Amino acid sequence: xxxxxxxxxxxxxxxxxxxxxxxxxxxxxxxxxxxxxxxxxxxxxxxxxxxxxxxxxxxxxxxxxxxxxxxxxxxxxxxxxxxxxxxxxxxxxxxxxxxx
Numbered sequence: 628x629x630x631x632x633x634x635x636x637x638x639x640x641x642x643x644x645x646x647x648x649x650x651x652x653x654x655x656x657x658x659x660x661x662x663x664x665x666x667x668x669x670x671x672x673x674x675x676x677x678x679x680x681x682x683x684x685x686x687x688x689x690x691x692x693x694x695x696x697x698x699x700x701x702x703x704x705x706x707x708x709x710x711x712x713x714x715x716x717x718x719x720x721x722x723x724x725x726x727x
Contacts, residue, residue, distance in 0.1 A: 641648065
């Protein structure tokens with residue numbers, strides 16, 4: 628259900644039986660506004676308004692240009708420096724170990 632929470636917030640170790648543990652009160656009915664937020668056209672009474680709303684959303688012109696996709700061109704140059712540093716550190720260590 629929507630009230631389930633899979634996280635464990637606390638663990639209590641008590642002495643006694645399960646009947647000694649006080650039970651939680653039942654949950655109150657909470658009105659959710661998910662349907663209104665996600666699907667407002669389903670909640671309205673008239674079907675004509677729904678069709679007009681959908682058409683206005685589909686015909687809306689884009690006023691701003693689309694943002695550039697940051698993943699379109701991936702730049703791997705940031706990986707070169709760690710490789711160079713690791714090779715530069717490994718070679719002197721290898722040289723010193725072979726000399727001993």
